[in-house]
Amino acid sequence: MTQAGSSARGAAQSANDSKSLDWLAAAGLVAFGVVHLVLGWLVIQLALGDREGEASNSGALAQLAEQPFGKFLVWAIGIGMILLVIWQAIEAAVGHQDEEGKKRIFKRLASAGKAIVYAVIAYSAIKIAIGSGSSNSEKGTDSTTAKIMDLPGGQILVGLIGLGIIGVGIALLVQAYRESYLKKLDGEGKSGKTGDAYRWFGRIGHTAKGIALGIVGGLFLYAAISHEPKKSGGMDQALTTVLDQPFGPVLLILMGLGFIAYGLFCFAWARHLDR
Structure with missing residues (x-):
């Protein structure tokens, strides 16, 4: 490793060990919690027949921006998401020191993936805060999927994206079953x-x-198999699919309450963060 690379890694390690990073991560988690509270509320509204608001992260931010002082809150969420990007980027570079070998590599890759997700939400928040956010992300999803399918091996790529999203959904379900999320909290x-x-x-x-991510991944996978980009979709389309099933409104209300519960857990995580 070059001297410059060694210095950069040392600086990243120092940042990872800093108490300031705890505060940075906690502020970001509060912002993430707010997004899930609004998302849960939108999902419940969708279940009750209100289809005006888009039940997705970007839809939640757009709805929040329309409230009194909403633009200020969306700016705060955007900044919070950027703080989470910094946190997870440092974790990806030098974090998870309590793990060894392949497990450490896997967790660092997971942190890199989280950093990308948080960056996307931050980008959406800032776009909405400055008034240039799109009100129809589902159309954007279709367009992006179509562009990917036009690439060599694009159908396989879309299928792999679907499998990846399903994998994340399964990982969350495993965490719920094993209660491994409790490792994120202090004593x-x-x-x-x-x-x-x-x-x-x-x-x-x-x-x-x-469950929600599993459905989103399933839509991407079905789009790849059927070669129909419009069959893919984000969270809003996945939740609408649930709504159209028998007892759909009841299931959707339960999912909305689940998103609210996740938001409350984010607040607890911020309060009792154990890195």
């Missing part, structure tokens, strides 16, 4: 009646997100 956050509440918020929230 105080796992004790007493408050700890029990956090445990349920985490279990319900991770289950709801896992």
Whole structure:
């Protein structure tokens, strides 16, 4: 490793060990929690027959921007997401020191993936805050999928994207079952009646997100198999698919409550962060 590379890695390690990073991560998690609270509310509204708001991360941000002081809140969320990007980027570079070998590599790759997700949400928030956000992300999803399919091996790529999203959904369901999300909290956050509440918020929230992402991934996979880009879609299309099923409104209300639970878990995570 060159001296410059060694210095950069040393600086990243120092940042990772800094208490300031805890505050940075906590602020970002609060912003992430707010996004899920609004998303949960939109999902419940969709279940009750209101299809005006888009039940997705960008839709939640757009709805929030329309409220009093909404633009200020969306700016704050955008900044919070950028803080999460910085946190996960550092974790991807030098984090997870308590792990070894392949497990450390896997967790660092997972942190890199989270950084990308947070960056996308940050980009959406900033676009909406400055008034240039799109009100129809589903159309954008279709267009992007179509462009990917036009590439050599594009149909396979879309299928792999679908499998990847399904994999993330399954991972969230496994975390819910094993309660491994509790590792994110310090000892105080796992004790007493408050700890029990956090445990349920985490279990319900991770289950709801896992199911939703599984459906999103399934839509991408179906689009790849059928070679129809319009069959792919984001969160809003996935939730609409659930709504059209028997007992769909009831299922959707439960999922909306699940997203709200995940948002509350994010607040607990921020309060009792254990890196």
